[in-house]
Amino acid sequence: PMNASTESALLLAAERQARYAAVRSHSVALAAPLSAEDQCIQSMPDASPTKWHLAHTSWFFETLLLKPHGAGYRTPDPAYATLFNSYYEQLGPRHPRPQRGLITRPDLAEVHAYRAHVDAAMEALLAAPLEAELAFLVELGLHHEQQHQELLQTDILHAMSMNPLRPAALPQAPRATEAGQPFAWIEQAGGEAWIGHAGPGFAYDNEGPRHPVWLQPYRLGNRLVTQGEYQAFIADGGYRRAAFWLSDGWATVQAQGWTAPAYWLPEGADGQPEGIYTLRGVEAFRPEAPVLHLSFYEAAAYAEWAGARLPTEAEWEAAATGPQAAALHQLHGVAWQWTRSSYDPYPGYRPWAGAVGEYNGKFMVSQLVLRGSSLATPPGHARDSYRNFFPPAARWQFSGLRLAQDA
Amino acid sequence: PMNASTESALLLAAERQARYAAVRSHSVALAAPLSAEDQCIQSMPDASPTKWHLAHTSWFFETLLLKPHGAGYRTPDPAYATLFNSYYEQLGPRHPRPQRGLITRPDLAEVHAYRAHVDAAMEALLAAPLEAELAFLVELGLHHEQQHQELLQTDILHAMSMNPLRPAALPQAPRATEAGQPFAWIEQAGGEAWIGHAGPGFAYDNEGPRHPVWLQPYRLGNRLVTQGEYQAFIADGGYRRAAFWLSDGWATVQAQGWTAPAYWLPEGADGQPEGIYTLRGVEAFRPEAPVLHLSFYEAAAYAEWAGARLPTEAEWEAAATGPQAAALHQLHGVAWQWTRSSYDPYPGYRPWAGAVGEYNGKFMVSQLVLRGSSLATPPGHARDSYRNFFPPAARWQFSGLRLAQDA
Amino acid sequence: PMNASTESALLLAAERQARYAAVRSHSVALAAPLSAEDQCIQSMPDASPTKWHLAHTSWFFETLLLKPHGAGYRTPDPAYATLFNSYYEQLGPRHPRPQRGLITRPDLAEVHAYRAHVDAAMEALLAAPLEAELAFLVELGLHHEQQHQELLQTDILHAMSMNPLRPAALPQAPRATEAGQPFAWIEQAGGEAWIGHAGPGFAYDNEGPRHPVWLQPYRLGNRLVTQGEYQAFIADGGYRRAAFWLSDGWATVQAQGWTAPAYWLPEGADGQPEGIYTLRGVEAFRPEAPVLHLSFYEAAAYAEWAGARLPTEAEWEAAATGPQAAALHQLHGVAWQWTRSSYDPYPGYRPWAGAVGEYNGKFMVSQLVLRGSSLATPPGHARDSYRNFFPPAARWQFSGLRLAQDA
Amino acid sequence: PMNASTESALLLAAERQARYAAVRSHSVALAAPLSAEDQCIQSMPDASPTKWHLAHTSWFFETLLLKPHGAGYRTPDPAYATLFNSYYEQLGPRHPRPQRGLITRPDLAEVHAYRAHVDAAMEALLAAPLEAELAFLVELGLHHEQQHQELLQTDILHAMSMNPLRPAALPQAPRATEAGQPFAWIEQAGGEAWIGHAGPGFAYDNEGPRHPVWLQPYRLGNRLVTQGEYQAFIADGGYRRAAFWLSDGWATVQAQGWTAPAYWLPEGADGQPEGIYTLRGVEAFRPEAPVLHLSFYEAAAYAEWAGARLPTEAEWEAAATGPQAAALHQLHGVAWQWTRSSYDPYPGYRPWAGAVGEYNGKFMVSQLVLRGSSLATPPGHARDSYRNFFPPAARWQFSGLRLAQDA
Ligand SMILES: [Fe+3]
Ligand SMILES: [Fe+3]
Ligand SMILES: [Fe+3]
Numbered sequence A, B, C, D: 001p002m003n004a005s006t007e008s009a010l011l012l013a014a015e016r017q018a019r020y021a022a023v024r025s026h027s028v029a030l031a032a033p034l035s036a037e038d039q040c041i042q043s044m045p046d047a048s049p050t051k052w053h054l055a056h057t058s059w060f061f062e063t064l065l066l067k068p069h070g071a072g073y074r075t076p077d078p079a080y081a082t083l084f085n086s087y088y089e090q091l092g093p094r095h096p097r098p099q100r101g102l103i104t105r106p107d108l109a110e111v112h113a114y115r116a117h118v119d120a121a122m123e124a125l126l127a128a129p130l131e132a133e134l135a136f137l138v139e140l141g142l143h144h145e146q147q148h149q150e151l152l153q154t155d156i157l158h159a160m161s162m163n164p165l166r167p168a169a170l171p172q173a174p175r176a177t178e179a180g181q182p183f184a185w186i187e188q189a190g191g192e193a194w195i196g197h198a199g200p201g202f203a204y205d206n207e208g209p210r211h212p213v214w215l216q217p218y219r220l221g222n223r224l225v226t227q228g229e230y231q232a233f234i235a236d237g238g239y240r241r242a243a244f245w246l247s248d249g250w251a252t253v254q255a256q257g258w259t260a261p262a263y264w265l266p267e268g269a270d271g272q273p274e275g276i277y278t279l280r281g282v283e284a285f286r287p288e289a290p291v292l293h294l295s296f297y298e299a300a301a302y303a304e305w306a307g308a309r310l311p312t313e314a315e316w317e318a319a320a321t322g323p324q325a326a327a328l329h330q331l332h333g334v335a336w337q338w339t340r341s342s343y344d345p346y347p348g349y350r351p352w353a354g355a356v357g358e359y360n361g362k363f364m365v366s367q368l369v370l371r372g373s374s375l376a377t378p379p380g381h382a383r384d385s386y387r388n389f390f391p392p393a394a395r396w397q398f399s400g401l402r403l404a405q406d407a
């Protein structure tokens, strides 16, 4: 990680302090509309309580920076080491993931106190110039926190969706913007392309090494698939016809009883959903808005129905960084875009050294790559080389799709 | 239910109002030490959040009394009818039981407001003399609330036990009292005995009809089995020797990995548990104190090991109401006592008419009867004819045992 | 068991040899129409392969009689001790029950050879007079084999029912006989009654001690409930109306999607099932024939719908042995009759000493008692004091019901 | 599929008949040592009974060739269409996969009769020259049958492994041959390489289109990893140290209690397994023999421990078809070799038209590619472009590994 961290090391201390404060305070601001009860619950093992996100991101700084490098640092409670470790085997035992929602104590105030305690110690640590290794870890901690800012939103949406009163979890959360363009195919020449992070700036280990790939000519949709387009798939029997689906996808449709994307209300008399549950509460179906909360299975089935396919991650990145990029709307900031690429390591990939090596590499199986970023991705966190990944049945993310075709 | 309700109808309105207020305020007092977060969580489908108990007991009055009989009564929220119905098929749909812990809204303040709203309307209803039927339903509602007062405690104990910090949920909760007597067998003559509620006063439908049974001579332990006695069973391989166990019990021991009663901490170097988790936090092992939190399987296995057996419910009741009752310590107020009786209907049993007929009768299969009452049973709720019931693997109640033998 | 065995000890050796041969050969005759493949499969953990039944009943004699008492006896294969032990913890390890259907070797011929080997050794053992203890074990082994003769039929019916070709497993199996009488209530006086086995002759330990019970006046149906009567329950929404069902029963109906008794084919245009799958293949719906293959839940729900209830086991036995017994048709030989009695121990019950103590006692929880006997019960195996038992959701037995009412 | 089928169409009828007869008779010969019981059972949903393999491969010819194109063809039983359809949604309903082992009827003789019936009709069909489309389907049917010849062996091995007697299922089955060479790295230059089937001859749709890839320089092990090498991994705590494992792999190790590859007997006093269960029964541990029956998780963990990695499928194919191929021992005929490549579609991949389009494409998610072929792969079935695929936890195949490294 030295390229990124070397650069980061050159930041002035004041700049780094300001950046730290900005990212950290954004987490608190995101959670502010939620009550202590809201922040405590967990609706499925894959999702975590808001309060846990607030604590875990602090634990990350405490464990990787303050305990080894913070002069005289003392934790408010040694039990936090276990309670707020997510999945790092090298960093000791972990509270069982499915039981995160039962931790009423420490309560929310104590978690805020934990954040303040960590922030004070970090402020001290950041007051002096940092060695490259530490500067890298600070930067990693901030990107990590930004990732959890997005998860905080997807997780509370899922949790609140279990409440039949359909409350508005975050009334000020952004609304998915419409592309405003008619659909068009944007042609891509193919041939040799280079993908992967090239620097400068921070990137996760899984975004490299940068390397050449060979692409056949292809085309990409100029925008995301819309709710209206997806509704046409449903109306055409999309969820009742096996022919469009991967075998596992079809089995999931049957087992889960899926008939529409996550958070769509039942169909009304007009054949359209009576609304869509969002962080802002129930909103109207908007035919021009991008469809969100699809699984990979659904995205792939839709593409099959539409006579198209999903792009590979290399196709996505090559196009997003190529000469036609400006014609591709909604690349970022609306919905993560499922690709037809399994989350395999890049050639020459090696995880970071140490405990942070568990950040990405150990999940490289049985997951699919999503590209772009979503309306919930915090500013400054998106990159064209970013490799997001989820299992194929996951629907609680802000995940949509962009079509591709062979040219 | 007319005997009980006729009697109840004769109460002066002021007496009934006072009784209503006393029972209702006790629920709130019990929950008072718990935070809103504490009151929201649910640790297993069998247990409910504190907040849900507070709301559901109010729903009971609202649904059975205020909606049909409260002049001009209006509910604060029609959704409560579904959210807070426990299991009454006749009273409409129900929020899924395993998801009670995800209801952050209504929040705790709203639930308190719901209670106040119901209480105000009930106060008005109770200001005038009541017909027998309504008087009965009021009395039932109060006994129902008392039952939930005990469940509120068992459920929060279970929920808090999932927190590795082992917090004290209710620091002022009562401690199980020691009998103070050496063990002795108390002989019972057997022969014809009458069991079941004979009035006067309230009883559940499942406590009748009163009827004769024929008992062989038997003897009962003069007190409950203690922690020290139970520890001797463990030390003798109690959890490793199939011979003591019912087949289902042995399978449960294997599947669950049981090695001690619920809430016992691991064994220390002295072969005793390092403590016992209670509502007051972790407390010391007390050899003279009664053992609590046993399943029926464990109670029966212990009895087998001890060369004894569990009493039948008829034996228990006949003794508790017989000439030797004074020699039987800890009949009430310490621990529910597992019996060797399945929860079958008494001869001639008919459930109450109407929706309240679902209160007890529909659970009469695959459960075992417990007799007595526990340290968590509210004052005035215990009866010698009371038939508590739980599945044989349940351990989260305040459940212990008293030995029996054929004479 | 000494009463029974003393008597049994007085049998002449030749009589006992003849009886042994008759019972043993009946098992082989029952299985004869089945191919080796048929005899190998297992369709659920509760049911066993035919071949396993043939082997396990031989293992019983080998283990309890031949190994300890058969001079110079040698087993054909020491592995059989584990393979064919059903559930006796005291008799060593057991092959996992759900994997009985994967034992293709020993093959059927080897199992027949095992039977012949055991039979030869038993013949030698039975040639001389037996001590009471051994005589008892021989008798127990024969009753045990008879029980498995019935299970062999219920289990192969279930296994074959999984084959969409609906083959006739045992084309010569008996057909449930119709009562031929119109329905009538037979009044029973109640009062003191004695139940439990009184000798002479063999009985299981769970049938004693004989003891008095006190019964309220009641009435019993003069015959079993018929297919036609049960169809009326279905037509009246029996499987769609929660009011008739115990809570666990209703949950089972939902979870399993039950809409009719086991083995009923779907409804035809006339509202009747298009047939009923039996050991003889698919047969026509016969309105006058007794309904079979009900769970306890269904039997209890039907009774509730019919304004009646199930009899207790004491009511059943008192009536079957009382002055009105001749008016009660179909007590034996047609269908086991669910009672409203949980399978609890009788007062003073102690299991037999030794390993055979595991025969009955350790299953005395979470099961319901069935009385009578069925068309699959072998001749000489039925008794009025017989306590058959199964969990409340079991439907693969030949289980029906007889109605009762309070008088 | 026209290239392959055009070529196939040029075969002389007699050649095609001979090839058909040879492949078909090989299936029967493989199963011949197994009894009817052996051929009936199914030990897990992923595996199928031998008898089912024999029938399903016949169903394939019947359904795709005889029913549409066999003049006057009549099936022996219309129910076979459902019973022996594996997963083709377009070809009608299917008997539930987990219940294949309960089909005792048709019995083995009837299945042999079915094969003979199909073979007679096919012989007639093959007597005349075939159009390209039909010639392709015949060829596909033969390759399909060959695939099932391998599965027949892996499935009966798994089924027989459930028998504690450890029988020899197929005493004449081949033994994994040892490489006989010391380990060496074989360097590969990298750069542009073409992978995918290039013809002539048959290939599955998933092996194309042939396309260029760009490879970094790398090296491959000259032979497969051996039992002895793998035992060193175990001895070094391989199954106890999370650091070597993918996250899902580590979770599987915990959940399944894995401590060694499938079919390894427990460790003896010398730290080596006391034997390895094979189709020939239990055989001695052979340190020089290739390790088999690994999951992808185990293969990847071993590679990590060994300071290496798994090759990608492109690396494997480029090396196997490159100038150094002769230095790479055991490419074929010993063990399938897990790659680090998820089973994603090749660029430009389109499934075959019609029902056979379900053959491969719909499984392209959550699986990993294996390359090479195994000791159970029938002669003539292996290809360097062959893409075998299984989920990452699968261990019942003849799956091993070859190491790779970045150069
Ligand atoms: Fe994290
Ligand atoms: Fe309640
Ligand atoms: Fe048995």
Ligand SMILES: [Fe+3]
Pocket: D056, D086, D144, D148
């Ligand atoms: Fe196939």
